[in-house]
Amino acid sequence: MNNILSPLYNGELFPAEQYAPRCREYRKSKQEHYRHYTDFIEELGKMNPPLDKRFLQIMDEQFDTMPFEFSEMFIDGFRLGARMMVEIFQSDLGIREE
Numbered sequence: 001m002n003n004i005l006s007p008l009y010n011g012e013l014f015p016a017e018q019y020a021p022r023c024r025e026y027r028k029s030k031q032e033h034y035r036h037y038t039d040f041i042e043e044l045g046k047m048n049p050p051l052d053k054r055f056l057q058i059m060d061e062q063f064d065t066m067p068f069e070f071s072e073m074f075i076d077g078f079r080l081g082a083r084m085m086v087e088i089f090q091s092d093l094g095i096r097e098e
Contacts, residue, residue, distance in 0.1 A: 016070055 007013040021027070044052040 016067070016074065 004013070041052050041055065044050065044055050
């Protein structure tokens with residue numbers, strides 16, 4: 001079994017930065033959404049006054065909050081996994097929580 005704790009401790013493992021969904025539907029959906037996004041920005045740039053810069057600023061503000069959300073989701077998922085492991089090991093030892 002590969003050791004995961006040492007690379008994590010030594011800063012060699014970056015789960016949030018290395019994650020990429022493998023699902024074909026996700027990639028297709030993301031490409032389509034990006035195309036809609038770029039088309040919309042182009043339309044905003046044609047308006048009088050142009051609204052594309054303001055829209056991009058608003059989107060950047062939204063994107064700045066995403067790392068906090070992903071971090072919390074990772075932590076909650078990790079805790080859930082740890083609780084499942086505790087439950088598995090307790091049942092293996094004949095310990096029951098009531």
